[in-house]
Ligand SMILES: C[S@@+](CC[C@H](N)C(=O)[O-])C[C@H]1O[C@@H](n2cnc3c(N)ncnc32)[C@H](O)[C@@H]1O
Ligand SMILES: Nc1nc2[nH]cc(C(=O)O)c2c(=O)[nH]1
Ligand code: SF4
C-alpha cells in the first residue's frame with residue numbers, strides 16, 4: 119500500500135525531543151489534519167508542493183533510505199504532516215524492523231493507529247493555544263492509555279512554547295499525564311528568515327527566557343526544556 123511522501127533525508131541528528139542528538143534518517147509524509155499558525159512544515163499540507171508528493175510503496179521508501187543513508191544509519195524518524203493519518207505505515211514499520219532499523223514517530227496525537235504500539239520512540243506533540251488548534255482530550259486520553267498498556271517502545275509528550283498561555287497549557291498537560299515524560303521546546307517564530315546569525319541569537323534568547331520561566335514553576339519539576347537543535351545549526355534550511 120502506497121504512502122504519500124514529500125521528503126526523505128539524512129542521516130542527520132534528531133533535533134528535537136526524547137532522542138535529541140540521535141543519528142537518524144527522516145521520512146516526511148504529506149497531509150495534515152491540523153493547520154498550526156506557526157507550522158515550520160506548511161508545505162506538507164498547504165498545497166504549495168502537491169505536485170512533489172510521491173506515492174511510494176514501503177519497499178521503495180526502504181530502498182530510497184538505503185540509497186541516501188547507505189549502511190550509516192540504524193534509526194528512521196517518520197514525520198510530516200501527520201503520519202498518524204496513514205493506516206498503511208504499518209507495513210513500513212515492519213519492513214524497517216526486519217532490517218534492524220529502529221523507528222521513531224512525530225505526531226500531534228489527534229488520531230490513533232494500531233501500529234503506534236510498534237514504534238520505538240514515539241513523540242506526541244499536542245498543540246498549545248498559540249497554534250490556533252484545539253486539543254481533543256478524549257482522543258489524547260485514549261492514545262496515552264493505549265500506549266501505556268500496549269506500547270513496546272518509549273513515548274513522550276512534547277509541547278512547543280511561544281507564550282504564557284502555551285506554558286499554562288503545558289502545565290495542565292503535565293498535571294493530566296504526570297507519568298509521561300514532558301519536553302518543552304522553544305517555538306521558532308521566525309520560520310521565513312534565512313539570516314541564520316540573527317535567528318540563532320533570537321532563539322537562544324527565547325531558550326533562556328523559557329528556562330527562566332520553567333525554573334519558577336512549582337508544577338513543572340520533572341520536565342526537560344530543549345531547543346529545536348537543528349535550527350540552531352542550520353536555521354530554517356530544509357532536509358537537515
Ligand atoms: C512539523 S511537525 C510534524 C509532526 C506532527 N504533525 C506534529 O506536529 O507533531 C514536527 C514537530 O515540529 C514542531 N514544530 C512545528 N513548527 C514549529 C515551530 N515554528 N517552532 C518549533 N517547533 C515547531 C511540531 O510541534 C512538532 O513537534
Ligand atoms: N534534524 C531534524 N530534526 C527534526 N526533528 C523533528 C523534525 C520534524 O520536522 O519533524 C526534524 C527535522 O526536520 N530535522
Ligand atoms: S500538526 Fe504538525 S505538521 Fe500539522 S500543522 Fe501542526 S506542526 Fe504542522
Ligand SMILES: [Mg+2]
Pocket residue numbers: 158159
Ligand atoms: Mg521540523
